[in-house]
Amino acid sequence: MPEPTVILDAVAIQRALTRIAHEIVERNEVSAEVVLVGIPTGGVPLARRLANILSEIWKQPVAVGTLDVSMHRDDLDQRAAPKIHPTVIPFDVTGKTVVLVDDVLFSGRTIRAAMDALNDFGRPKKIQLAVLVDRGHRELPIKADFVGKNVPTALDEKISLRLAENGEGEVLLERK
Amino acid sequence: MSWHRKHLLDIESLTAEEITIVLDTARAFKAVGKRTIKKVPALRGKTVVNLFVEPSTRTRISFELAEQRLSADIINFSTEASSFKKGETLKDTARNLEALNADFIVIRHSASGAPHFLSRVLGAHVINAGDGAHEHPTQALLDAFTIREKKGKIAGLNVTILGDILYSRVARSDIWALTKLGAKVTLCGPATLVPKTFEQMGCRVTHDVEEAIRDADIINLLRIQHERQRKTMFPSIGEYTQLFGLNKARLAKTRPDALIMHPGPINRGVEIDSEIADCARSVILEQVTNGLAVRMAVLFLLNGGKGPQELA
Numbered sequence: 001m002p003e004p005t006v007i008l009d010a011v012a013i014q015r016a017l018t019r020i021a022h023e024i025v026e027r028n029e030v031s032a033e034v035v036l037v038g039i040p041t042g043g044v045p046l047a048r049r050l051a052n053i054l055s056e057i058w059k060q061p062v063a064v065g066t067l068d069v070s071m072h073r074d075d076l077d078q079r080a081a082p083k084i085h086p087t088v089i090p091f092d093v094t095g096k097t098v099v100l101v102d103d104v105l106f107s108g109r110t111i112r113a114a115m116d117a118l119n120d121f122g123r124p125k126k127i128q129l130a131v132l133v134d135r136g137h138r139e140l141p142i143k144a145d146f147v148g149k150n151v152p153t154a155l156d157e158k159i160s161l162r163l164a165e166n167g168e169g170e171v172l173l174e175r176k
Numbered sequence: 177m178s179w180h181r182k183h184l185l186d187i188e189s190l191t192a193e194e195i196t197i198v199l200d201t202a203r204a205f206k207a208v209g210k211r212t213i214k215k216v217p218a219l220r221g222k223t224v225v226n227l228f229v230e231p232s233t234r235t236r237i238s239f240e241l242a243e244q245r246l247s248a249d250i251i252n253f254s255t256e257a258s259s260f261k262k263g264e265t266l267k268d269t270a271r272n273l274e275a276l277n278a279d280f281i282v283i284r285h286s287a288s289g290a291p292h293f294l295s296r297v298l299g300a301h302v303i304n305a306g307d308g309a310h311e312h313p314t315q316a317l318l319d320a321f322t323i324r325e326k327k328g329k330i331a332g333l334n335v336t337i338l339g340d341i342l343y344s345r346v347a348r349s350d351i352w353a354l355t356k357l358g359a360k361v362t363l364c365g366p367a368t369l370v371p372k373t374f375e376q377m378g379c380r381v382t383h384d385v386e387e388a389i390r391d392a393d394i395i396n397l398l399r400i401q402h403e404r405q406r407k408t409m410f411p412s413i414g415e416y417t418q419l420f421g422l423n424k425a426r427l428a429k430t431r432p433d434a435l436i437m438h439p440g441p442i443n444r445g446v447e448i449d450s451e452i453a454d455c456a457r458s459v460i461l462e463q464v465t466n467g468l469a470v471r472m473a474v475l476f477l478l479n480g481g482k483g484p485q486e487l488a
Contacts, residue, residue, distance in 0.1 A: 068204065071208070071217070071218045072216065072217060076218055076476075076481075077222075077479055077481045078481045079480060079481055079482075081479065084200075084201055084205075084476075085204070086204065116217070117216075120211060120213040120215075121213075
């Protein structure tokens with residue numbers, strides 16, 4: 001098996017998140033309306049890190065939630081039942097601009113499930129999508145609003161992330 | 177590790193890891209019950225048949241609500257109004273239900289092994305909702321869930337099951353689940369209802385109630401199952417209450433943090449004093465709430481197909 005390639009190292013991840021944060025600021029004039037919702041597992045630390053950067057820019061705290069999407073997936077009877085992670089949405093999403101945060105955007109099915117799952121908590125004014133890596137191969141008409149890095153991939157390649165909230169981490173591309 | 181079973185027939189054949197997967201999944205479903213919108217689409221398009229060939233209220237209602245909260249379509253089938261009265265066999269009834277493309281069959285039956293039998297003749301997922309005096313797996317799972325939630329662990333805890341053990345499927349499932357998870361289980365009750373043979377299941381048997389509950393972290397009370405007893409196993413209900421009922425005087429000699437559990441229906445004034453059933457240490461109603469979450473988790477896990485758990 002060939003050695004995995006490092007696509008993003010810790011510095012590049014931080015730089016990408018900083019740029020995404022500034023793009024979120026540029027797109028959303030009313031900072032008080034913006035909340036971040038991370039999708040487990042990879043999106044959760046990313047959402048927290050984005051929130052930290054945003055709260056420095058806006059000089060006010062930015063609310064962060066965690067949304068497990070497994071109960072809303074469309075392939076539940078095709079694979080072993082997924083492990084369900086906690087969902088914590090400590091705010092009312094109604095009227096808010098919810099920025100969904102995930103690590104890798106691939107088929108788009110997770111995001112569809114996430115939009116469905118979010119509806120159970122209220123009616124957001126807008127939903128936007130931020131991802132660290134867009135690897136292509138969409139199966140649904142879904143597009144990210146904020147992308148850390150576009151990585152053209154083959155279907156048999158695998159992207160893995162090692163992320164920590166303290167800023168450590170890297171993104172690897174492996175060929176199976 | 178992920179879940180790969182097609183049926184939930186008993187606890188005896190499950191591993192500690194599998195039981196833990198159910199408990200972890202149930203925790204997520206308990207949280208769903210606290211949302212404004214308590215329904216998720218996980219079983220959308222699936223049909224569940226609740227085949228209750230023996231009367232049941234709380235288990236049937238709990239399963240029904242669990243199925244509804246997972247967006248399944250439901251058919252209820254009970255003894256009172258069914259073709260069993262017309263002489264149809266269990267196998268034929270089940271096959272007819274399967275011909276309607278049922279995906280899940282939840283069965284309660286007075287014959288031990290009825291769910292196992294169905295799992296061999298049908299393609300649908302089979303869930304045992306209580307078979308004779310054999311097992312009641314979802315009750316044991318909700319008991320384990322409640323203990324773990326309240327005490328933070330199960331391994332090393334002293335759990336005393338008090339009452340009619342011989343005729344109790346709850347006791348058998350509880351013993352399997354709790355011993356697999358590392359609890360020390362003590363059984364207590366009249367010698368006729370708690371024979372020493374239960375020691376083979378890895379628990380302790382005693383007929384001294386005060387000794388049985390003294391060091392218990394959990395006191396799980398069971399109802400006397402009059403409907404399963406073919407002859408009188410003890411002189412009178414009054415004597416049972418006097419010798420084994422949980423009253424204030426006995427409770428005073430237990431550990432102050434010992435929890436009182438009961439699978440219901442409770443017989444106030446028989447196995448438990450009315451005040452104790454409603455006291456702060458009683459988690460009887462929380463068991464009902466947790467039962468719903470556990471049954472949602474079981475349906476959700478069984479619905480999973482083959483293949484890896486890893487999702488792209």
